[in-house]
Amino acid sequence: MKKLALMLLCMAMTVVFAGCSFTANSESDDTLTIAWLPNESGADLVEAREEIGKMIKEKTGKKVEHQTTTDYIVAIEAIANGNADMAFLGAQGFIEANNKNDKVLPLVVPSGESGTLEDAVYYSWLAVEKENTDQYKNGDEFAIDNINGKRFSFVSNSSTSGFKVPSTGITDYFTEKKEFKSLTAEDLLEGGEDKFFSEVLFGGSHQGSAVNLLSGKADVAAFCDTCVNNYIELADGEVNEPGAVYKVKEDAAEPLNTVAGKEFSLISVTPVLNAPFVINTGTVSEEDQKMLLEIMTSDEVANNEKIFVPEDYEFSGLFSKKSGKERLVEVEDEWFNPIRELAK
Incomplete structure (x- = not known):
């Protein structure tokens, strides 16, 4: 790693x-x-x-x-x-x-x-808007090759499933390729013309990262299943499987109420403690x-x-x-x- x-x-x-x-309460x-x-x-x-x-x-x-x-x-x-x-x-x-x-x-x-x-695990997702799903396929299989150069949203660099796990997965995958052999997680923190991502956003929460994706600010976003379960419903495919399509509920609470009805697809799913x-x-x-x-x-x-x-x-x-x-x-x-x- x-x-x-x-x-x-x-x-x-x-x-x-x-x-x-914070006001210290431990004294009481x-x-x-x-x-x-x-x-x-x-x-x-x-x-x-x-x-x-x-x-x-x-x-x-x-x-x-x-x-x-x-x-x-x-x-x-x-x-x-x-x-x-x-x-x-x-x-x-x-x-x-x-x-x-x-x-x-x-x-x-x-x-x-x-x-x-x-079986005490949840899942870290990489998601894209439904209409862009085919950009992230290698034949019939989903692949993350094309996330390079895209606008990407993490949750926080202190998040397990919203940064630590996805950044490790991305670097492990791409360092197998000659042109990215020196890529590190630190390289993923900032976007730009000479960076791995063209732009990097941080949602501040898993819900915020999902909003970054569905509002069009990001092309790909990392967030987890458990933190957005209350806001979404399965529209197609198998739960926690690449290719699954989820829809934001029409009555979703804040902050996903701003993207109610929007759909996204999973291109990568990783179990997390x-x-x-x-x-x-x-x-x-x-x-x-x-x-x-x-x-x-x-x-x-x-x-x-x-x-x-x-x-x-x-x-x-x-x-x-x-x-x-x-x-x-x-x-x-x-x-x-x-x-x-x-x-x-």
Whole structure:
């Protein structure tokens, strides 16, 4: 794997100032603060966030404050510097927070249909507008050869499925070709005439990256299935398979309401380790850590239809389209080592 340069100097400065914008709640023993990435910070998920907060309050007696964000870096910095006690981050976001503060550790992840870690994955997509699908085929097979020179949208360079996984996949594929043998993930961060992409955009969230594609700002976009499931429906093909066509629901919530009815096709699909809820063990007592683990892995959470939404429900929950034994399960730090390996 190629070395990934995940942080630009200007982003690093953003971290310093953005993280400081939070009011530290860890000093108050009666309050637990949960930081949320932009993908889960929307108004459509208010009830899902509040359900988790309500359960924590009922079991611990603590007041729960939700810190919603518009930038990955703010949430990562908040949990790392102790201004949040708990956070729902992608695998890459957790690794970055853990690198900053080794007291940030994973608590649970959503399982797969089996109810275990065995199939605890979601999918990173590369998508194009439906009418442009044929540009990304090699015979009858889908291929990414023609993404070179296109306008490309990532999510954030701290996103696992919206940057880390797709950038690794792109560099691994193209460095097999003589003309791109020295291509690195860092080369994909910026567009231009002499760059791999003609233009590079960052959606700020998976929903934002999808909007970049469907509003015509980007030719190809990276985003994941779970973060846009509440906004789309399968129009043709097989779920999570190249060639599948999805349509934005007519009543889609913000920000996809601006591209309602638009269709896109998948040209690449890659499984990714599920995202963890993490805690800062420096601000959360051992007693509360045990209680949080008990709460999050409980049947009460697993059976809450505002958190794990049944497959045929229209409600916008945190985890949509539950079709099996999905629940939150305990996870150890080492489980995320495959994502760490991508940086080597």
